[in-house]
Amino acid sequence: MQIASHGAPAAPGRTLAAAALSFFMAISATTAVNVALPPIGREFGATVSGLTWVVNAYSLVFASLLLSCGALGDRIGVRRVFRYGLGLFIAAEATCGLAPTLTTLVAAQTLAGLGAAAVVPTSLTLISRAFIEPAARARAIAVWAATGGAALAAGPLLGGVLIAVFGWRSVFGLNVVAGLAAVLIAGSSPATSPGRRDHTLDPAGQVLAITALGSLTFALVEGRAAGWTSGPILAAILVAVLATAGFLLVESRSPAPMLPLHLFRVPAFSAATWIGLLLNFGCYGQVFVLALYFQNVRGYSPLYAGLAFLPMTATVSMSNLAVGRLLPRTGNRRPLVAGAVLCGSGLLALGLLDASAPYAATVAPMLAVGFGGGLVVPPMTAALLAATPPARLGVASGVLNSSRQAGGVIGVALFGSLIAGGGFVAGMRVALLAAASALLLAAVTAMRYIDRPGDRPPASAEIPQ
Structure with a gap:
């Protein structure tokens, strides 16, 4: 990531490639591991609670430290934090792949979450600095965001293929390879751009x-x-x-x-943040539950479990791209409400299915979950940014990412608890109904607060506080 002495990027394309690949790596780590949970459980004799910590050790630290790592980059240098975070992530994922015990795996996942929290906000800042012209910057950020959506969608399938060929440890090896590729693409760089000591932690x-x-x-x-x-x-x-x-x-x-509370005075900002939490609560939680259901109840191999998610994952990126073109004409509220209702309806249908129903019966609900969830993200993000003062756009993006990751942590924790005690299928049904309720609540929130007169930030919020 060559940066000239005057601060202009010498290789913006390489910066974008390295940043996008590192973002893909950080997000895929939250989804691909779900398919690996049953074989991990068999090898280590882990309970559902233990497997929950494999997922949440990463997501908990990731969610909690996103905002602070962004501020740390501003203080000591964005590129320095990015490189250190990337190195820590690679080392932690390699340790996960070699872990001899469940305790070691969970501890390494914690460190990987710290690395991801350092990489994600700084990768976006590097892109913003590398692309000076506004239109080019918008396109670059769109590419960066699309890689995150692709990672979220492709994670279960990639995990299933890797486990089928190389075993569950290869899921973590994938992120090691991706991280090393990001290092090679970034190449050598001069001294890290100086931070600003007036940016306090x-x-x-x-x-x-x-x-x-x-x-x-x-x-x-x-x-x-x-x-x-x-x-x-x-x-x-x-x-x-x-x-x-x-x-x-x-x-x-x-x-x-680290969290400027004055931003929440704008109804649309608060609503979009809440919708992000509800979306990940439902979607991350149901991926965790269904990954265990497909393998432990239906007896699918990891590969077939990954393929079973295909109706859901394949439609996420499709609807992401489709709704992005429609937003200038439709506004944010209508596609957001439609997507949340569609996703919630799909989750409700999954929750009402009989456990012995054929896989074909799950295809239509999973298509609805994937397509509906994909419809939600672009207008949700656009609504939040439209309700944010220009000087606070970076902080606002961090708040949304943190709320979404926190929602995922809570969803996985709660749904894991529901399926851990008593009957798995009964607990899964309650979990899916809870996920559906969360998405329908998101639709009501969007209907009430998105694209309303109060969406614009008040003039007093234009000055950072």
């Missing part, structure tokens, strides 16, 4: 944020096994509540908060 807010989300995740994952009224679970819930209250108090008083 918010350590108190960061500690409280990860404490709140981590405690809630622990309670949801372990609540069924330990008992919802047991001492450790009640203590975790209390810690989550107190940490959340403390976080909001700290952020309201901090001169440089």
